[in-house]
Amino acid sequence: MIDLSLARIERLLERLGHPERQLAPVIHVAGTNGKGSTIAFMKAMLEALGCAVHVYTSPHLVRFNERIVIAGREIDDDSLCAVLRECEAANAGEPITFFEITTAAAFLAFARAQADFTLLETGLGGRLDATNVVARPLITALTPISLDHQAFLGETIAEVAGEKAGILKPGVPCLSVHQPAEAAAVIANRAADVGAPLICEGEGWSAEPEGGGWVFEGRPPRLPQTHLALPMPALPGAHQIANAGLALACLSCLPGLSIDTSAIARGVARARWPARLQRLEAGRLVDLLPAGWELWLDGGHNPGAAQALALHLEGWRDRPLVLVFGMLKTKDNTGFLAPLAGLAQRALTVAIPGEAASLDAESAAAAARSVGLAAEACESVPDALCRAAGAGEPPGRALICGSLYLAGAVLAENG
Incomplete structure (x- = not known):
């Protein structure tokens, strides 16, 4: 159930003794795309600088424990069960959503463990998201905003931006990447209304490819004067430079934190975020493809x-590309497939295993055909991979895409 409100979680947190007020300093991240990757870069950079970091993200891919990382380690089953039981007892049977009670459990676990920073990713939107109960984060950050979850956030980019910008707080710096004009105007107005210093990419910092890596520049007076030449991010895709740049810009705002170039470089190179243009090197599903084929996974x-994915796929024209596509019914399937239509040879479509809200394979194939992609409905991901390689074709790439829920099922099945 999705029912956006802060009243229920505020009631529960009060009964729990307000753990959200006892967190290590918080960086709160909202946006449509890139939240998880930005947090992954921040975590890796901070850890390379010697900091202990709590992280709360969603959804999980294979195990729920992925959502709650305590000082660098996923919460163990016993500790997770203990905080969930405590939250359930405090809630005393009153209405609460899954995300609200699990967010309260995360705050309880974080409040009881030492760390230098807490990184929070919004679950849906921002203004009424359960994570938006932290009254005074150190920094808020906005990743690229576009249309998604329109039933809850609004039908226009301006409406969606209004919900995302709901995390801005009086006196708390907000760092934002380049945004569509409609979103930028809403964010600027919100920042002015609440008195949040707004630092935008371009004005406050830049992150641009250069040579075989990328360069970050902090620009006074918004950020300290900085020029860092860094290796390419560990996460593939040109858009990851922007995500890493936002992460580094946030760190540049942290009081008392010394930015060591070599540590930041190690963090950039070590960041990991599964199912974001991830190549699967081995496993049961990889073994279904002929020798020489590559298997990739993306949860966008x-x-x-x-659109971000398509920019990366432009560099993949050296061999045939086959999409294995599955998506929820609530998503814009043709809007997702259209940017990929000229880059893939064909689409093999599947229903997402175990998801009642999944588009069925035939409907997904019809959506692919409507944007000009040859498409074939398949019974399962293994069935699709077995059909991916045509007789006599050179080795190609199979890209499984369309849903984080599909990505999670694939990671579980691949082993």
């Missing part, structure tokens, strides 16, 4: 994510 699920 909206048109903005597809």
